[in-house]
Amino acid sequence: MATDWTVQAITRAMLPVLLVLTMVEIGSGLVLGSFEAQLLQYPTLLALVPVTIGTAGNLGSILAARLSTAFHLGTLSFDPRDENLAGNAVATLALAVSIFPVVGGGAWGLTAIVSGVQLAPGTVVAISLISGIALAILAITVTVAVTYVAYQFQLDPDDVVIPVVTNTCDVLGIVVLFATVQLVL
C-alpha cells in the first residue's frame, strides 16, 4: 500500500479497478433501463432505486468487513455451525428485516409529498421488504463464497472481498428489485 502521493501513481493504482467496476455497474444500469417505463410510471419505485442499491451494498460490505476481521484473527472457520459465521449471517438477515420496511415507508412518504401517490403504501413496503430479505440471503451467500475463495487462494480478504461484494450487491440490488416489482405488480 506504499503508493506515492502523486496524481500519476494514485491513478495507476486506482483506475483499472474503477474501470472494471464501472462496466459491472453499467450492467446493472442496463437492467434498470429494461424496466424504465415502469419506473417512470411509478415515481415511488424510482425513489427506491438508490436506497436499495446502497443498503444492499452496505449489508454486504459490513458482513465482509466482519468476516475479514474474524478471518485475520483466526476465529473463523467455514462450518455452518461456526458461531462467527452463523451469528453474522443472522445479524445480516435481522438488519435487512428491520431496515427495508423503513426504506419502503420512507420512499412512499417522501414521493407522496413530492410527486403524489400512485401505489398503496403497503405495496411499496412489501416490495421493499421482499427485496430486502432476498438481498440479505444473496449478500450472505456471495460474501461467504468470496471470502472462502480469497482464503483458498491466500489473498488478503480486505483487498479483494469488500470491493467485489459491494459492487456485486449493487447489481443484485437492481436485479432483485426488478424481479420483485414484476412479482408484486
Next chain:
Amino acid sequence: MTVREVARDAYREALPALGASLVGGLFAGVVLSGMRAELRAVPGLLVLVPALLATRGNVYGSLGARISTALHQGLIEPRIRGGDERLRAAVAAALANGLLVSSFAAIAAFAILTVFGGSVAPLPVLVATALLSGLLSGIALAGVVVTAVFAGYRRGRDPDTLVGPLVTTTGDLFGMLFLLVAVRLVLFVVGVI
C-alpha cells in the same frame, strides 16, 4: 461467544451506519424520482445512474481512506490552509479519476445501447452530463470528505470509522443532486444551440 451474542453485537454495530446511509439514499431517490422529465429527455441517462453513483462512492471513499491513513502515519497535517502538496495531489487525482471514469461510463453506455438498438441520446449530451456532474459533485465531495476527516481527527475521533458512512450518505445525495443540475444545464445549452 454464542451465535446469539455474535448476532446481537453485529446488529448493534451496523445499525447506525445503515441508518445514516438510508437517509442519504432516500433523499437521492426523491431527487431521482423528481427528474422523470430529464430521464425521458435524455434516453440512456438512467442506465448511467448506478455507474455514476458507484464512482462517487469508490473514488471519494478511497480519498477519505487515503487521507485518514496518512493522518495516522503523520504524513499530512490536519490543516486545509497551507496547501500541503500531498493533499493537493490526492484531491487532484480523485477529481481526475472521477472525471475519466464518468466519461468512460457515458461512452460505454452509449456504445452498448447503440449496438443493441436501444434509444439513446447523442454521445456529446451524455458525456457532457457525466463530466459536469462528476466535476460539481467531485468538488463538493472532496470538500466534505477533507473537512470532515480533519475535523474528526482534531477532535480525537478515528477518521477511519467516519469515512464509510459519510461517503455513502453524502455520495448518493450529492451525486444525484448534481446529476440533476448537470442534465438541466446541458439540456438548456442544447436548447439554445
